[in-house]
Amino acid sequence: xxxxxxxxxxxxxxxxxxxxxxxxxxxxxxxxxxxxxxxxxxxxxxxxxxxxxxxxxxxxxxxxxxxxxxxxxxxxxxxxxxxxxxxxxxxxxxxxxxxxxxxxxxxxxxxxxxxxxxxxxxxxxxxxxxxxxxxxxxxxxxxxxxxxxxxxxxxxxxxxxxxxxxxxxxxxxxxxxxxxxxxxxxxxxxxxxxxxxxxxxxxxxxxxxxxxxxxxxxxxxxxxxxxxxxxxxxxxxxxxxxxxxxxxxxxxxxxxxxxxxxxxxxxxxxxxxxxxxxxxxxxxxxxxxxxxxxxxxxxxxxxxxxxxxx
Amino acid sequence: xxxxxxxxxxxxxxxxxxxxxxxxxxxxxxxxxxxxxxxxxxxxxxxxxxxxxxxxxxxxxxxxxxxxxxxxxxxxxxxxxxxxxxxxxxxxxxxxxxxxxxxxxxxxxxxxxxxxxxxxxxxxxxxxxxxxxxxxxxxxxxxxxxxxxxxxxxxxxxxxxxxxxxxxxxxxxxxxxxxxxxxxxxxxxxxxxxxxxxxxxxxxxxxxxxxxxxxxxxxxxxxxxxxxxxxxxxxxxxxxxxxxxxxxxxxxxxxxxxxxxxxxxxxxxxxxxxxxxxxxxxxxxxxxxxxxxxxxxxxxxxxxxxxxxxxxxxxxxxxxxxxxxxxxxxxxxxxxxxxxxxxxxxxxxxxxxxxxxxxxxxxxxxxxxxxxxxxxxxxxxxxxxxxxxxxxxxxxxxxxxxxxxxxxxxxxxxxxxxxxxxxxx
Numbered sequence: 093x094x095x096x097x098x099x100x101x102x103x104x105x106x107x108x109x110x111x112x113x114x115x116x117x118x119x120x121x122x123x124x125x126x127x128x129x130x131x132x133x134x135x136x137x138x139x140x141x142x143x144x145x146x147x148x149x150x151x152x153x154x155x156x157x158x159x160x161x162x163x164x165x166x167x168x169x170x171x172x173x174x175x176x177x178x179x180x181x182x183x184x185x186x187x188x189x190x191x192x193x194x195x196x197x198x199x200x201x202x203x204x205x206x207x208x209x210x211x212x213x214x215x216x217x218x219x220x221x222x223x224x225x226x227x228x229x230x231x232x233x234x235x236x237x238x239x240x241x242x243x244x245x246x247x248x249x250x251x252x253x254x255x256x257x258x259x260x261x262x263x264x265x266x267x268x269x270x271x272x273x274x275x276x277x278x279x280x281x282x283x284x285x286x287x288x289x290x291x292x293x294x295x296x297x298x299x300x301x302x303x304x305x306x307x308x309x310x311x312x313x314x315x316x317x318x319x320x321x322x323x324x325x326x327x328x329x330x331x332x333x334x335x336x337x338x339x340x341x342x343x344x345x346x347x348x349x350x351x352x353x354x355x356x357x358x359x360x361x362x363x364x365x366x367x368x369x370x371x372x373x374x375x376x377x378x379x380x381x382x383x384x385x386x387x388x389x390x391x392x393x394x395x396x397x398x399x400x401x402x
Numbered sequence: 403x404x405x406x407x408x409x410x411x412x413x414x415x416x417x418x419x420x421x422x423x424x425x426x427x428x429x430x431x432x433x434x435x436x437x438x439x440x441x442x443x444x445x446x447x448x449x450x451x452x453x454x455x456x457x458x459x460x461x462x463x464x465x466x467x468x469x470x471x472x473x474x475x476x477x478x479x480x481x482x483x484x485x486x487x488x489x490x491x492x493x494x495x496x497x498x499x500x501x502x503x504x505x506x507x508x509x510x511x512x513x514x515x516x517x518x519x520x521x522x523x524x525x526x527x528x529x530x531x532x533x534x535x536x537x538x539x540x541x542x543x544x545x546x547x548x549x550x551x552x553x554x555x556x557x558x559x560x561x562x563x564x565x566x567x568x569x570x571x572x573x574x575x576x577x578x579x580x581x582x583x584x585x586x587x588x589x590x591x592x593x594x595x596x597x598x599x600x601x602x603x604x605x606x607x608x609x610x611x612x613x614x615x616x617x618x619x620x621x622x623x624x625x626x627x628x629x630x631x632x633x634x635x636x637x638x639x640x641x642x643x644x645x646x647x648x649x650x651x652x653x654x655x656x657x658x659x660x661x662x663x664x665x666x667x668x669x670x671x672x673x674x675x676x677x678x679x680x681x682x683x684x685x686x687x688x689x690x691x692x693x694x695x696x697x698x699x700x701x702x703x704x705x706x707x708x709x710x711x712x713x714x715x716x717x718x719x720x721x722x723x724x725x726x727x728x729x730x731x732x733x734x735x736x737x738x739x740x741x742x743x744x745x746x747x748x749x750x751x752x753x754x755x756x757x758x759x760x761x762x763x764x765x766x767x768x769x770x771x772x773x774x775x776x777x778x779x780x781x782x783x784x785x786x787x788x789x790x791x792x793x794x795x796x797x798x799x800x801x802x803x804x805x806x807x808x809x810x811x812x813x814x815x816x817x818x819x820x821x822x823x824x825x826x827x
Contacts, residue, residue, distance in 0.1 A: 099547070108600075187716050207718035208602035209672030228720070230602030264603060292605065293596025 099397040103210050103222040106231035107272040117276060119241050122386070122393035126399075128165055131390055138396060139168035142199040146172045147189075148225070149205045150174055154384065155225050159202050169200075188212060190217035200395060203227070207293070208265075221398040231265050235359055237270030238390040240277060242375030243314055244384045246355055256308040256350070257299070258342065259318030260289040260329075261365055266359040267318060271299045282306035285318075286327035286340060288329045305339075312350040312379060316357045317342055317367040333366045342368050345378065355379045405432040405775070405818030408441055412450025412779065416457060417748050417756050418768035421632035427455055429775040432818030436771035447823070448777055453812065456751045457767050458490025458681070458776030462549035462758040463579070463632055463656060464555070466492070466522070469510065470499025475709035477511065480729070481518035483795040485821035486714030487729040490776035491521035491759075491766055492707075495554040496532065497654060503527035503538040508546035514655060515751035519821040520814075521776070523549040523577060523762060526568045532556040535569060541798025544574045549762045552579035554632060559585055568627035574623045577628045577654075577761060580612035582639070583680065591720055593666040593681040601669065603719065606681050612638035619646040624651050630761055631655040633706050635680035644699040654761050655703040659728060659735035660801065662691045668801060673713045675801045678708065692744045701757040705732045707773045709797030726793045730788070737782055737809030779825075786810060 101109065110118070128136055144163045148156050151221065156172065163170045173193075186205075190213075198220045203211050208228030215222045226232040244250055255274045261267045261283055268355055271281050273300035283294060284302040295301050302308040306391055322330045330336050349355065356368070356378045363368050372381065403751035416422075419566045427450075428435035431440060446736040452825045466480040475483075476535065477494075484492045494511065496502035508524050515522035527542035530536045532553040540551055553570055558564045558580070571578050592598050592604020614630055619642060634640060643655050660678065665685050676682060694700040708725025714750040715722050736754060739745045745753070755778075759767030766776055785808045790798050814822040 159420070185717055205718070207720040209719045211716060212672055227606075228602045268600070268602060291599040296596040297600060345553045362745055 099400060101396065103211070104233050104394050105222070105224050106268045107233050107276070108231065110233070110276070112276050113187050115237070115240065115273065118237055118393050118397065119244060120389070121397060122237070122241055122328060122389040125396070126386070126389040128392070129385070134137050134165050135167055136165065136256055137167045139166040139399060141161065141166045142399060143197070144168045144200045144202065144395065145193060145257045146170060147193065147196045147201055148172065148174045149203070149210070150226070152204050152225070155204065158384070158387040159225060159391050162388050163219045163284040163387070163395060166392055166395060168395065185284045186213060187217050190214050192397045193292040194218040196212055196385045198216045200398060212395070213333045217266040223394055223398065226265050228265065229268070234387065234391055234394060235266050235267050236273040238383055238387040239270055239357060240273050242357065242379055242391055243355060245382070246379065247313065250274065254311060254314040255279050255281045255314045255316065256284065257281060257318065258305065258308060258340065260320050261285050261294055261318070261354065262289045263321070263324065264292040269296045270316065275299070281307045282312070286330060286336070305322040306349055309342070309346055310349045314355045315347060315350055316356060318359065319361065320363060320366055333363070337366045341366060343364065344369070344372060347372060354387055355390050357383060359383070403819050404446060406430050406442065406445050407448050407815070407818065408445045409448045409450045409455055409777070409779070410617040412453045412455035414455045414604060415747055415751050416768065417752050417767040418457070419467050419770055421769070422748060427769065427777070429777070429818050430442055432775050434769055434771055434775050435651055435775045441674060445644070448813065452504040452778040452781065454747070454782060456778050456780060457755040457769050458778050458814070458816065459488045459733065460491040460493070460704055460758040460762070460764065461705050461732065461760055462493045463709065463809050464492045464494055464497060464707040464729065465497065465725070466494040467709055468498060468514065469507070474711050477514045477518050477522060478574070479794070479796045480520060480707070480709070481515070481520040482728070483729040483775060485519040485814040485816070486794040486811070487731070488733045488780065488814055489520055489729060489766065489777040490778065490816045491523060493523040493525050493549060493762060495525050496527040496551060497555040498593070501532050503530050503532065505539065505546035506541040508543045508548055512547045517687055520765040520811045520816055521765065525549065526551045528558060528578065534558050534560055534563060537563070537570060540571055540574050540576055540624050547668045548576065548721065549764065550577045550579050550630070552581065554579060554581045557581045557583040557585055557614060561621070564634045565619070565621050565625060568621055568625045568629060572625070572627040577630045579630045579632050580614070580618045581632050582611055582618055584610045584613040587613070590679060591671050591681070593683045595666060595684055597666040597669060603670070608636040608638050608683065608687065611636045611680055612642060614638040615642050618645070619651055619653055623651045626652065628652045628823065629656070633658050633661070633704070634678055634700060635683050636660045637687045640694040640699055644694065647656065647699065654701045656700070657691045657695065657700050658704060658706045659732050660726060662688060662739065663735050664801060670705035672719040673801065674717065674719055674804065677719060677724055678706070678726050679723050679724040684704040692790065695739065695753060696749065700763060701735050701753070701754040702727070703732060704758065709752060710795055710799045715799050725799065727797055727800050730794060731800065731818065732809065733780065733811055734809045735802070741808070775815055775818040778811050780809065781812045782809045784808070784812065
């Protein structure tokens with residue numbers, strides 16, 4: 093709509109499948125939808141009569157709410173299925189769940205799943221368009237897009253920017269989507285975190301692995317931090333969150349190494365005092381709430397675009 | 403059933419006797435006849451011109467799923483798949499339900515195998531229930547018919563138990579087959595590396611294999627007992643085995659066709675037919691496996707034939723069972739190594755027939771006069787598309803589905819009885 097190009101994707105599975113032109117198109121569409129959320133009557137009829145199912149196998153507050161708000165503002169009918177209410181606890185397989193949902197003829201299924209590849213798996217069993225709302229440690233494309241949108245609002249171009257991503261890269265689907273997305277738009281992505289949280293070969297996604305926090309943050313345009321967990325499934329990743337905050341957290345001092353107008357971002361939820369101290373979370377450089385606002389616009393754009401292609 | 407044949411004009415490749423020449427081979431009453439023996443009247447001829455005539459192939463590492471998981475495979479279906487792939491014998495791993503950890507289970511398998519399409523050599527468990535705590539009764543199981551012991555699929559964590567198992571197994575002439583994997587490092591679902599990182603799948607590092615391979619080598623050196631390393635997948639393990647062999651440690655090893663054919667990149671579509679343990683490794687690992695098969699560091703090609711139904715495989719990648727079927731694709735995939743000039747024809751027969759039989763102490767892998775007529779006829783040129791409808795195994799979990807393969811067993815003979823043939827009558 094905002095640009096003349098057509099959108100060729102039936103599903104949104106990851107940033108990996110999106111070209112630079114696709115991303116430009118999605119961001120322009122999201123930009124044009126953003127205004128709807130500021131109206132007194134926040135609703136357009138665009139997706140009236142369309143059925144959208146939120147299929148969330150993993151707990152999520154903000155992503156699910158964001159998709160639901162986006163869908164309702166476009167007048168779609170939305171339904172939520174989460175693990176506690178779905179029949180998966182009775183032993184139904186994802187394939188059977190998918191076949192059953194598909195038999196009800198939804199238009200779009202938004203899936204969040206702890207297993208990487210689950211959204212792709214879903215596409216084999218349903219007629220609906222599938223949007224990945226986060227799969228394992230693989231991708232979270234709507235988050236990647238909203239991050240791009242947020243930075244683009246503050247910079248003339250994404251090209252040539254230095255993006256520092258700090259924290260748990262290994263378990264983060266946001267890191268992968270951001271690395272692919274920013275790199276594709278011409279930014280340079282610098283990665284840093286404790287070695288226990290850096291996955292093998294991350295540089296092959298296009299990111300540059302730094303030897304120190306200072307190297308990652310120095311002269312950065314964006315400092316993106318990721319949520320930390322001390323231990324996962326008996327895997328001892330960090331001795332303590334206290335040590336993490338001192339050795340790897342973005343203090344005001346560390347932030348002062350970045351460009352004076354550097355943006356501080358976090359996909360949420362923030363562990364206040366761990367990845368970021370409160371004064372940085374709430375500080376003038378933080379655009380964390382802008383990310384949330386843009387999330388709705390990006391998700392409206394994705395719903396619109398995948399429907400336009402069906 | 404007719405068990406006498408005159409196999410005419412084939413290329414006989416019999417490394418155990420140093421033979422590689424075009425000749426006739428006479429089978430009388432289920433046994434290989436000597437060169438002096440006259441052809442009895444009425445013996446049926448098999449035209450083997452253009453074919454290779456080799457000792458029957460032995461797959462020393464398969465899972466037949468019986469008893470307990472017959473919906474995946476059973477002894478009859480698994481051995482039909484074996485015969486279709488050119489195998490005249492298979493060694494079946496003990497991780498059935500119940501585990502083959504007693505003479506009773508062994509005897510049941512042996513009894514069921516009487517009607518099988520290939521010889522079945524049961525492998526007994528190292529520990530009761532393969533739980534890694536108490537030694538199973540190797541002697542009783544040996545008397546019932548086991549040819550080796552292994553806790554395949556459940557790597558032995560306790561080094562003292564493994565040491566005692568090696569020592570005790572040597573009393574009965576049984577090799578230990580080690581599934582070499584350090585469990586604490588093996589919580590992932592594919593090879594740890596850039597592909598796993600891109601896919602967001604948890605990795606299993608090459609070190610998980612190498613650490614345990616070294617433990618087994620050290621224990622074999624300590625005890626003097628024989629250890630055989632199953633499904634070697636990494637360059638690190640190959641290096642350890644090569645060094646150990648050079649100083650005379652009694653270690654042998656196998657790898658599987660998928661490790662010298664595919665790499666971790668094959669997992670990219672989250673296809674659960676690419677999930678197995680150990681996982682598909684890097685291109686460098688694949689190259690090391692190929693070289694090790696050629697230079698003798700690896701002794702055998704074994705399939706790790708691991709049938710699973712769609713119940714275990716039509717699920718999220720993280721949740722899928724490990725393993726692929728392999729009996730019907732092993733020969734063409736190994737023949738590809740010959741065409742690629744990695745190994746020669748003689749080495750192929752050593753890897754698939756001579757060495758597996760020798761490691762397990764079987765009277766097989768040879769075309770010597772007097773030996774049982776376990777013979778495989780191979781057409782090295784024959785091409786086929788491996789489609790789902792022609793799979794003989796009960797299960798279809800293979801990453802080679804719809805591949806065009808070259809080279810095929812066109813006749814499989816066990817004790818003179820034809821168990822598989824694609825030749826015109």
